[in-house]
Amino acid sequence: MSRSEKAGRMTSGQIVSLGQGHDAGVFSRYSEANIPTEYGTFRVVCYRERVLSSFDGESSFKEHLAIVKGELRGGEEIPVRVHSECLTGEVLHSLKCDCREQLDHALARIGKEERGAVLYLRQEGRGIGLGNKLKAYALQERGVDTVDANRMLGLPDDLRRFDIAAFMLADLGVRSVTLLTNNPLKVKSLRAEGVHVVRREPVRIEPNVHNVEYLRTKGRRMGHELMGHPLDESKASDVEGDLAAGSSATDPVATDAPAHDTGKRPVSAIPFPRRAG
Numbered sequence: 001m002s003r004s005e006k007a008g009r010m011t012s013g014q015i016v017s018l019g020q021g022h023d024a025g026v027f028s029r030y031s032e033a034n035i036p037t038e039y040g041t042f043r044v045v046c047y048r049e050r051v052l053s054s055f056d057g058e059s060s061f062k063e064h065l066a067i068v069k070g071e072l073r074g075g076e077e078i079p080v081r082v083h084s085e086c087l088t089g090e091v092l093h094s095l096k097c098d099c100r101e102q103l104d105h106a107l108a109r110i111g112k113e114e115r116g117a118v119l120y121l122r123q124e125g126r127g128i129g130l131g132n133k134l135k136a137y138a139l140q141e142r143g144v145d146t147v148d149a150n151r152m153l154g155l156p157d158d159l160r161r162f163d164i165a166a167f168m169l170a171d172l173g174v175r176s177v178t179l180l181t182n183n184p185l186k187v188k189s190l191r192a193e194g195v196h197v198v199r200r201e202p203v204r205i206e207p208n209v210h211n212v213e214y215l216r217t218k219g220r221r222m223g224h225e226l227m228g229h230p231l232d233e234s235k236a237s238d239v240e241g242d243l244a245a246g247s248s249a250t251d252p253v254a255t256d257a258p259a260h261d262t263g264k265r266p267v268s269a270i271p272f273p274r275r276a277g
Contacts, residue, residue: 026049026050027048027049027050027163027164027167028047028048028050029046029047029171030046030047030048030063031045032044032045032046037107037111039107039108039111040069040111042067042069042110042111043067043068043069044065044066044067044068045065045068045168046064046065047063047064047065047066047164047167047171048061048062048063049061049063049064062122063122064119064121064122064164064168065119065120066117066118066119066168067107067118067119067120068115068116068117069110069113069114069116069117070113070114070116071115072115072116072117072173072174073172073173073174075115075173075174075175076175076176077177077178077198077199078115078116078117078174078176078177078178079109079110079116079117079177079178079201080116080117080118080119080169080178080180081102081103081109081110081118081119081179081180081181081203082119082121082162082165082179082181082186083099083102083103083106083118083119083120083121084099084121084123084126084127085120085121085122085123085124086099086103086124086125087124088130088133088137090103095208095209095211096140096210096211096214097211097214098205098207098211098214098215101205102203103120105203105205106118106180106203109180117169117172117174119165121160121162121164121165123159123160123161126150126157126158126159126160127156127158127159127160127161128150128153128155128156128159132153135149135153136150136153136155137149139152139153140214145213145214145221146214146217146218147217147221147222157222158222162190162193163193165190165195166190166193166195169195170194175196176196176197177196177198178197178198178199178200178201179199179201180201180203181200181202181203182202182218182224182225183218183222183223184200184223185222185223187200202225204226
């Protein structure tokens with residue numbers, strides 16, 4: 001039985017342990033309320049993940065959000081963005097990444113639909129945490145890219161998990177999704193958790209002078225499709241070979257869902273400057 005199928009058999013308010021070993025999260029639906037935003041009014045549902053401290057073995061909670069438009073139960077091909085927290089981009093408006101713009105795009109996109117959801121997951125810095133993210137930024141100031149910065153710190157390329165996203169979608173009654181992402185590896189990871197991803201819809205964001213190299217690295221070394229074209233098999237194998245141990249393999253997805261126009265130029269239209277030296 002897949003994790004999302006297991007989660008789907010639980011009723012709201014129950015707690016379910018998914019997976020095995022100390023990495024297994026314990027998930028529950030905790031609270032919800034309607035919140036008016038500039039993109040419309042959303043039902044915001046808080047899910048709790050019980051986590052154990054690696055220092056003293058004590059448990060605490062990490063809280064994730066499902067930002068929901070309309071009734072999702074029984075829905076097919078629901079537009080969904082699975083978004084990981086980025087304090088530097090979303091609060092400080094850092095120009096080093098495109099996270100805030102992707103979140104804004106997703107909220108605007110969902111806000112125009114009858115139903116959809118943004119799942120906001122608390123896994124800062126691709127799961128390495130805020131402090132380690134700042135350490136990686138310090139290395140990037142010396143010319144190291146985002147992948148090598150993680151490796152120089154002894155950290156994986158990507159520590160994110162998507163079992164909580166599978167639980168949230170199952171709890172909300174979603175049968176299948178159109179995933180708003182440029183990352184085919186995220187499709188692979190969600191499918192491994194039992195999520196039925198029908199198609200991938202690219203998210204086109206205009207780069208700036210501070211994040212253009214970061215976006216190039218995401219495309220070249222992490223398999224992100226910044227031009228909105230699916231990976232072919234040869235490129236998929238190249239990307240898989242360059243990922244750190246433990247990362248998910250590439251799963252190309254036919255992108256028959258067009259990118260929605262945000263009024264900005266896609267990354268493919270921007271000339272990427274080459275790094276000096």
